[in-house]
Amino acid sequence: QVQLVESGGGLVKPGGSLRLSCAASGFTFSDYYMSWIRQAPGKGLEWVSYISSSGSTIYYADSVKGRFTISRDNAKNSLYLQMNSLRAEDTAVYYCALMTGWGQGTLVTVSS
Amino acid sequence: DVVMTQSPLSLPVTLGQPASISCRSSQSLVYSDGNTYLNWFQQRPGQSPRRLIYKVSNRDSGVPDRFSGSGSGTDFTLKISRVEAEDVGVYYCMQGTHWPWTFGQGTKVEIK
Numbered sequence: 289q290v291q292l293v294e295s296g297g298g299l300v301k302p303g304g305s306l307r308l309s310c311a312a313s314g315f316t317f318s319d320y321y322m323s324w325i326r327q328a329p330g331k332g333l334e335w336v337s338y339i340s341s342s343g344s345t346i347y348y349a350d351s352v353k354g355r356f357t358i359s360r361d362n363a364k365n366s367l368y369l370q371m372n373s374l375r376a377e378d379t380a381v382y383y384c385a386l387m388t389g390w391g392q393g394t395l396v397t398v399s400s
Numbered sequence: 401d402v403v404m405t406q407s408p409l410s411l412p413v414t415l416g417q418p419a420s421i422s423c424r425s426s427q428s429l430v431y432s433d434g435n436t437y438l439n440w441f442q443q444r445p446g447q448s449p450r451r452l453i454y455k456v457s458n459r460d461s462g463v464p465d466r467f468s469g470s471g472s473g474t475d476f477t478l479k480i481s482r483v484e485a486e487d488v489g490v491y492y493c494m495q496g497t498h499w500p501w502t503f504g505q506g507t508k509v510e511i512k
Binding site: 302323332333334335338347348349350383387389390391392393 | 405429439441443448449450451454460461490492494496499500501502504505506
């Protein structure tokens, strides 16, 4: 059974940085593409970033391009999201997602 | 970006009655491989989203057969044949054909 556990969220000031992690289990992580998807409080879903199974193909939403970096370590069954130059509008629950399974999310709050 | 437009945004339904949600895309979702990457997700209150339907009409494992998806090109529908109490939540369509992947605004299903 797919298990995805995010960590690393928290309160950060505008302009600050955070690194989110996602620990995967229950499936062969290295066989699957992964995504980060976020949901601002009381709002809908926004896809943030995609990484292929090998890490060779990466895409970002325009809203985060140049500020966020997705990566993965297949040996550690882990997915990461390095978030720099954070803005108030980045405040959201961030989900690590394989389309057939999502984590519980980690809350990122950007506020002074 | 491909705009996904759902209707209605709010759907009060009577238990045991059918429900239908429409999703329209701003351009065709047929990919070069002939597949149409249109998914439906359910988000119950306080929970992470889960995928119900992939490639227009394929139910994910464990999804009750009262859920069905249909459509083609730019026009898609999610139907619930007989609404149960556990179906309360927000439903999102999502296209995975064009980068960036995009979600509809969400349709809130509640019991009358």
